Amino acid sequence: GAGVSQSPSNKVTEKGKDVELRCDPISGHTALYWYRQSLGQGLEFLIYFQGNSAPDKSGLPSDRFSAERTGGSVSTLTIQRTQQEDSAVYLCASRMGQSYEQYFGPGTRLTVT
């Protein structure tokens, strides 16, 4: 079946611009995660959505980062006023119910120039 999909696969933006990254989880998966992978910081948790509950935003690095999940499915991660240190691969993962497994998407490589 279809896995987690993310778009765009690559995004180059100028410093100070806003960007939106999209994640389509596996159908039926109620939990959705965003992680960031960068050379300096490795893989970091950003935000977690579970069903209709309030998201866990504890990993967001600054208030320039926000995310929403519409209809319990698609999620958008928005970065406002991008900075060069935001350059990274942004990975989305989804999980079904009480399963322990997280399935990762291919990621969006963000480059801020």
Add this chain to the structure above:
Amino acid sequence: ELKVEQNPLFLSMQEEKNYTIYCNYSTTSDRLYWYRQDPGKSLESLFVLLSNGAVKQEGRLMASLDTKARLSTLHITAAVHDLSATYFCAVDPSGGSNYKLTFGKGTLLTVNP
């Protein structure tokens, strides 16, 4: 703050040799994950270890978990070139149902003929 430490970070092996990657973590957890990442690709789930003494094997890879020592190992038997990749361990410290993962820095494994 949870810390997850992998060693070695770089591992160059010859084919047919055996080796072990170690993953230490700093807080109580019964959930330990191993992932594989090929260059430019996303994360592929290898193993999920859910209890003390858990051992799982797939092909030439075997993972184990000692929750008392806060240590997991990924043992590679008779390495082949196809195993060349970066291997990450990740820990979920929550004990609840969030499954937010904290990752180690990864071990870059190169298997040479």
